[in-house]
Amino acid sequence: MVVEVVNVGEYQQLAKQILPKMYYDYFTGGAEDEHSLRENVEAFRRITFRPRVLIDVSRINLSTNILGYSMSSPIMVAPTAFHSLAHSEGEVATAKAAAASNTIMVLSYRSTRTIEEVASSCNGVRFFQLYTYKRRDVSATLVQRAERNGYKAIVLTLDSPKLGRREADIKNKMVAPQLKNFDGLLSTEVVSENGSNLEAFASRALDSSLNWNDIEWLKSITNLPILLKGVLTAEDAIKAVEVGVAGVIVSNHGARQLDFVPATISVLEEIVQAVGGRIPVLLDGGIRRGTDVFKAIALGAQAVLIGRPVIYGLAADGQHGVTRVLEMLRDEFELTMALCGCCSVKDITRNHVRTERERLR
Numbered sequence: 457m458v459v460e461v462v463n464v465g466e467y468q469q470l471a472k473q474i475l476p477k478m479y480y481d482y483f484t485g486g487a488e489d490e491h492s493l494r495e496n497v498e499a500f501r502r503i504t505f506r507p508r509v510l511i512d513v514s515r516i517n518l519s520t521n522i523l524g525y526s527m528s529s530p531i532m533v534a535p536t537a538f539h540s541l542a543h544s545e546g547e548v549a550t551a552k553a554a555a556a557s558n559t560i561m562v563l564s565y566r567s568t569r570t571i572e573e574v575a576s577s578c579n580g581v582r583f584f585q586l587y588t589y590k591r592r593d594v595s596a597t598l599v600q601r602a603e604r605n606g607y608k609a610i611v612l613t614l615d616s617p618k619l620g621r622r623e624a625d626i627k628n629k630m631v632a633p634q635l636k637n638f639d640g641l642l643s644t645e646v647v648s649e650n651g652s653n654l655e656a657f658a659s660r661a662l663d664s665s666l667n668w669n670d671i672e673w674l675k676s677i678t679n680l681p682i683l684l685k686g687v688l689t690a691e692d693a694i695k696a697v698e699v700g701v702a703g704v705i706v707s708n709h710g711a712r713q714l715d716f717v718p719a720t721i722s723v724l725e726e727i728v729q730a731v732g733g734r735i736p737v738l739l740d741g742g743i744r745r746g747t748d749v750f751k752a753i754a755l756g757a758q759a760v761l762i763g764r765p766v767i768y769g770l771a772a773d774g775q776h777g778v779t780r781v782l783e784m785l786r787d788e789f790e791l792t793m794a795l796c797g798c799c800s801v802k803d804i805t806r807n808h809v810r811t812e813r814e815r816l817r
């Protein structure tokens with residue numbers, strides 16, 4: 457009997473049944489006690505709606521744009537590593553689903569299919585995510601390959617000078633798959649006697665000296681706009697504006713880096729206010745429903761990115777699963793707009809939501 461999957465949570469259950477435990481744990485897990493992991497989801501639940509009625513919502517337009525690129529809705533695909541552990545087609549399946557859904561995919565630096573393979577697999581707007589490794593020449597080569605292959609922006613991840621402590625991966629002795637982007641550039645093979653080899657590779661490769669001055673270096677090697685991912689405070693958002701990047705992504709890396717950072721949705725407004733409309737602010741972390749998308753837009757995000765939901769869809773049903781996840785979230789978002797009295801993304805305002813702090817006042 458084929459059971460119809462009707463929400464992201466059910467795709468997660470399917471992924472759990474299908475994936476080997478080591479991989480499922482890798483995809484779902486967070487850092488240490490996983491406090492922030494739970495909070496990322498729970499904080500959305502504490503925000504309620506202030507719906508408006510008697511508004512003609514017979515025609516709803518979900519489309520929006522980021523850096524001038526239009527999308528069918530403000531829901532993008534976050535960069536996540538190792539898609540071939542979820543499905544044999546890996547990032548190619550994800551890219552095809554994103555393109556068919558007319559949304560933007562951010563390809564991870566640690567993808568299992570190459571920049572070129574993903575670019576040639578289908579049309580669609582794509583950004584490329586970058587970690588800086590000690591070997592700056594390797595990062596520079598990958599950025600230039602992304603630019604040559606039509607990627608439209610670089611997303612620099614800031615929250616990973618070292619790898620967060622993910623205890624399930626340590627216990628499972630999680631082994632990273634081959635990263636074909638690095639063939640001929642860098643050996644990604646590390647044998648770790650104890651714990652996960654992700655940790656061993658990260659501590660060998662990641663450049664923990666990365667700092668604000670290095671944004672100039674990145675600008676000097678690419679003409680693409682740069683988004684900074686992993687901003688969680690007003691202070692850093694202001695610095696981001698000062699160094700002249702094209703946008704920031706409020707993100708705690710899906711709660712996989714520093715435990716006890718706040719849920720991203722709970723710091724979004726602080727950052728939106730600090731940025732003051734000078735550059736776009738995006739958000740990821742804990743989005744599992746269309747209502748979550750609406751709440752993020754109401755609190756000032758221009759768009760959101762989803763990480764694990766895409767992987768659950770990919771694990772359960774390849775390209776089709778990712779398409780369905782994007783479609784379900786879009787449909788739920790559309791319904792939320794209708795029931796809140798909003799005909800376009802621009803109609804969604806701060807007055808459509810009530811945060812916990814406001815409720816307790």
Ligand code: FNR
Pocket residue numbers: 482483484496534535536537564565566585613685707708709710711712740741742743761762763764765
């Ligand atoms: C990630 N994330 C991530 N971020 C990044 O900049 N580069 C990467 O390679 C990865 N890899 C990665 C792997 C897995 C399995 C997960 C779950 C996450 C973080 C990702 O971009 C995003 O910030 C979060 O996934 C958003 O939270 P949700 O949607 O997963 O709750």
